[in-house]
Amino acid sequence: MSENRMPEADVDATGAGTVTTTVIPAGEPAGKILAERELQSKSGPETVVVVRDPGGALRDLSWAPEADTEVELVRADTEDGRSVIRHSCAHVLAQAVQDKFPEAKLGIGPPIENGFYYDFDVAEPFTPEDLKDLEKRMKKIIKSGQRFARREYASLDEARAELAGEPYKLELVEDKGRADSGDAGGAEALEDAEIMEVGAGALTAYDNLNPRTGEVVWSDLCRGPHTPTTKFIPAFTLTRSSAAYWRGDQKNAGLQRVYGTAWESTEAMDAYLDRLAEAEKRDHRRLGTELDLFSFPDEIGSGFPVFHPRGGIIRNEMEQHSLKRHLSAGYSLVNTPHVTKGDLFRKSQHLSWYSEGMFPPMVLDAEYDADGRETKPGQDYYVKPMNCPMHNLVFDSRGRSYRELPLRMFEFGTVYRYEKSGVIHGLTRARGFTQDDAHIYCTEDQMEGEIASVLSFIISLLRDYGLEDFYLELSTKDPEKYVGGDEIWERATETLERVATNSGLELVPDPGGAAFYGPKISVQARDAIGRTWQMSTVQLDFNLPELFDLTYNAADGTKKRPVMIHRALFGSIERFFAVLLEHYAGMFPAWLAPVQVVGIPVAEAHEKHLEDVIDELRGRGIRAELDLADERMQKKIRNHTTGKVPFMLLAGDRDVEAGAVSFRFPDGTQLNGVSRNAAMDKIVYWINSRRNDVPTAERV
Structure with a gap:
């Protein structure tokens, strides 16, 4: 390198001297340069496992750039570093499974939050004894220091020939071929973030090489990246096995899934396992049964909780305190029915954008003559998934003056959403639940101040229930799913971002996470053991007032369109109940306790x-x-x-x-x-x- 090239390394903003970037010369492997510059720890959380190139892609340490390139060093104790360790550990698991069960066929094996899994087509379900034996085999593989070596296939036909005995991998190869040829269906089939086998670039495999002989011990179709060797997996354990379906579709073949966790150190893994054990002790479903608070009777149906007397007392105390706070903050209590004609949700466009989350319609009000012939067709009625369209009807029930604004409507409104059975989870993901829902109608001049007031009110009320640690998430427009013009969305997003920033709380972006009618701020709360829960949401909406032609009489005598703010403070009573139950490990504060x-x-x-x-x-x-x-x-x-x-x-x-x-x-x-x-x-x-x-x- 010449003297005029960019510096070889930078230090972090803390001034502690930790190297975060370095320049890799053209044609040189990244790992070799890190070793020469003494930027690589031999072991421990500071170990660099991969590097990130200027385009944001993670690269193996064997990667050699075509030109001098500044890269970011990705340590083992970062989220990206842990994901690479976990995905590498998934490969070691798959190697161990095929060593023990040679006829096993491979599915997919991605890193997930706090761990990894791998799916297998095997003759019999895995037993606890199998998992213990697989762990032993994995430890031997890791200790041997097998090297992960990336290899590109010269063609799809070469991949097909090599993977002829792996039907699930072959399917992914075919999807890759369709995607590369411009087939939208093939591209869509590969959009699943958990498919690590193929990506936008070249079709690649990773070979596990014997460190002494260089012999290929095992291979897997994969886009990577991976740790340099198996010894870069310092701590892991297998946690459980379960039934699964190929690509998550119950119409497909039944597979067996093995879950595990892997970390940058034994200490980090032990701390996680301790948190996991504590979370299990706090599981609201278990505590709900032990303390006789609620149940989910099969006779009623999946996802519909029933509160028992003691749980009912806690719920009522939560609601009554919330109601008092709302009334004192200037909210007006309203009440709306559980069922409505389908035209209301066509008008709100929920049926256009949200129908998959709604229960099927009931056809009612048809009339028949004495011979059974229909003389008047029936109409579709839906149980409501949202309260906002009905609140719009309350606003529009008579003329409104600017003097009435902001108008804050509040309701404990029970809604029904069709969640697939696989995602229902106790009180935190139910099919029927009650929102402490509010919709605020205001002028554009009042909008920013009202949002700031709402955010302050939310934090204050959550603190009443004992939650203290918060940050905010800003969800912006999904470019594939929205109504309204770009200018309106930009104005709404800028307003929310400004209010969130002025709150002094940490603000985290959530690109594309907004509902179809407007951007939102989500209040995220950390519980007693550090887990994050999404609590309240505040959504700014210029679109539903337009769809419902809502107006108010302005001071100058003209009719103007109000701005609508959607706000659910608890999210749902049921979910908030579960969060508090786990936060307090069942030991509710005395003012909420069913027996004091x-x-x-x-x-x-x-x-x-x-x-x-x-x-x-x-x-x-x-x-x-x-x-x-x-x-x-x-x-x-x-x-x-x-x-x-x-x-x-x-x-x-x-x-x-x-x-x-x-x-x-x-x-x-x-x-x-x-x-x-x-x-x-x-x-x-x-x-x-x-x-x-x-x-x-x-x-x-």
Whole structure:
């Protein structure tokens, strides 16, 4: 290289000296240059696994550019680095499976969030013993240090000949040929992001080479990239197996899928597995059953939850607090039916853009004569998937003045969406759910201030329920699925972006993620174990007011079109319930808890004393119960600790004599000999203050 060429390396913005880029000379392998410049760690999270070229493509370290090229170094402890490690580990899994089961046929094996999978056509489902044996085989492969070597096929025919015994890979080769010839169907077949075998460039395979002899040990059709060798996979484990279908279509062949996870270090993997175990303990479906909160009866149908008495109490408390906050913030409560004529959703264009997410229509109102001949055709009725078209009808029910704006309509509106059975997931992905839905109609001058106010209100209300860690996501126009002009979309997007930026919260782009009628801001919340949940959405809409010809009388006497803001704060009551249940691991704050206080007498002689306390607490609006079960006190304490009751009141001889009670808290701490009036005041104050922490002897 001459002295005038660009610098070989830059440092990151922190000034810590970490190299993030370097220039690879023409014709030189990237890995060789990194080694010569001592930019490559031999092991650990800092290890560079691939590089990113100026076009954004990830490249193997064996890649040699045609001209001097500045590249970004991709470390093992980055999301891209982990994906490469995981995809490489998927290849090792497939090699191990075909070593153990030579007749196994290969499906696809992509990296996914936090791990990877590979699909196989095998004679019998994998057993837990199979997974243990496969892990052992994989460890031997990794330890041997096999080299991943990229190879281009000279032609499709060469690939067909080599893969003659792999029918699923052959199908992908044929799709690649169709796509390269301009066939839209072939290109569409390869759009699945999890298909790592083929891409836009050359058709390639990766050979696993014996590090000593260079002999090809195993090969797979793949577009890559991969780690340099199998030793760059520092930590992995197989997690489970399941049934699957080729390319996710139940009409296709049944396969067996093996899942695993892989990380840049054993420490990172162990931390993930700990989080996974904690998430499993917090799974709202399990807690819902254990705490008797809700169920999904088969007799009703998949995706339709039923709330039990205790779950109903929590839900009602959530709704009532939300309702009070909305009314005090100037929202007007409305209510709309669950079913409507199909013409309403044609007008809103939901039937044009969203019909796949709607339940099939019911044909009603047909009339027949005495001979059974139809004299009046029926009409299609739909259960509603959205509340917004009906709110537009409320707005349009009479003339509106600019003096009424902003008009904020709010509803607990139950909607129904046809989710495929494979994606239904407890309360977080249901077919019937209730939105705390609001639609705000305002002037263009009010628009930005109203969105800022809505965003502030959302964050404030979510904090009431104990969520504190937020960031924002800006979803912009899907170029294939939208209504309205580009200028309107640009104006709406710029407004949302400005408000989001001014909020001071982190803003993350979501290109193409908007609904068909307008861009949106999503409020993302992190729970107690760091997982992210999409909570509230705010969508700015110039299009539905146009479709419904909504107008208001402006100050100058003309009729003008309002701007419409769509806003669901919880997303849905059911989903928010699940998020809080997992966030608190079932230990709801006392103000939400279905049973807030339980009285536990030491013996029968102490029952009347506690009964009077419980009755008075009930009179003060507290959900209190007296446990008179024929069980030992310690077992009762264990039962109610497991049942997540925030306050347990005990009474024995000394308490009765002193007119007192003793507190027992969920963490096992106690507060003894508290006068009954003081105890009740402490409980009422704690609950009415809506504290979200767990009461303990120290805090109370």
